[in-house]
Amino acid sequence: MTDYVQEQEMEIEALKAILMDEFEEIHPSESGLNTSNRCFQIKISLQDDETEPNDTVQLGLVFSHTHKYPDEIPLLNLKSIKGISASDLTVLKEKLEQEASENLGMAMIYSLVTSSKEWVTERFAHDTGDYDILEETANKDEIIVPHGEPVTVETFLAWREKFEAELALERAKLLPESALVTTKEKKLTGKQWFESGRASKRAAPIIEGSNDEDEDIDFDDDDDNSEVDEEDMLDHYLAEKLDPSNQGR
Structure with a gap:
């Protein structure tokens, strides 16, 4: 007979060790799930590369084990932390539920997390790239370029006379006294x-x-x-x- 409780505890410990700060336990009332069991949230961010997250887009993957998990799919919910619409969350949730059905009989939460990160990257990487370019352009437009005194014929001639006098003085310093x-x-x-x-x-x-x-x-x-x-x-x-x-x- 399968010990579901033990398997679920082992998966939770493994997720804590792998995800660290991205993993947290939340109260069932915050989960949006119809359950009184333990609930957890995993924070998923857009990945610029394999190591650096980009917080312009973030979602929370919320799950809770059922009594017979992993022989049953877990209870799942998705929350937009930043930059994700309700329609995008619906699309992703359907994708994760389909993948969970295909992985019955084995621990699947980490696999669902990986799929969620890949989906977010494919969906928003191009959009955030355009956003960064627009933000950078806006910042450049905000730079105030200082303006000096306008150059006129009179100011130029005065400057040239002063410059030539200074140049002559510098040359005189280099000449021997006999000259x-x-x-x-x-x-x-x-x-x-x-x-x-x-x-x-x-x-x-x-x-x-x-x-x-x-x-x-x-x-x-x-x-x-x-x-x-x-x-x-x-x-x-x-x-x-x-x-x-x-x-x-």
Whole structure:
């Protein structure tokens, strides 16, 4: 004689170990079943893959063993926890009852759970994929893109002038100090030009042909702001010395 109670207890212990948090015992008044026996609910979620559940769709598979289970089909009820219509629950319940009838004589609850997960995935995987895309698009639309100051010709020219000034400053920092000396600072005064020895080559012919050996040129070394170039002054003086008409004066 079959010990139905023992078989039912063994199945419940196995379901607890396999399903863990998805499995719970509920009060008969919460089951929606016409029974006073122990009732249980198994939470079934849409599976994105073999390990990660997606809680956008969830249902509760409620069952209770009859006195002669598994030689009789269990009492079954389905509850929508999230995202499943009453018509979908009716379709799934008919499917599970048909499968239970085909498995009489052996523990079948876990098999019904597996079939329920497969059905939910086939029924809602595409719909939730579209939902995720729409939700992602909506989130992007909610992003506020900050706007800066509008660009005009005037603001662009002001920016470019500032940029070029900063660029020139950066380039100046890279140059050696000798390159930063101005042309005026590099130019020799008349006195410095003579003292450097450059005058000897140009003045030698003049000195040999001149009777005014004591004649000298007075340069104002302190007149740094004179508009007349000192080298031009020297050239003018030498030209006069070379002119024969000026000799003997």
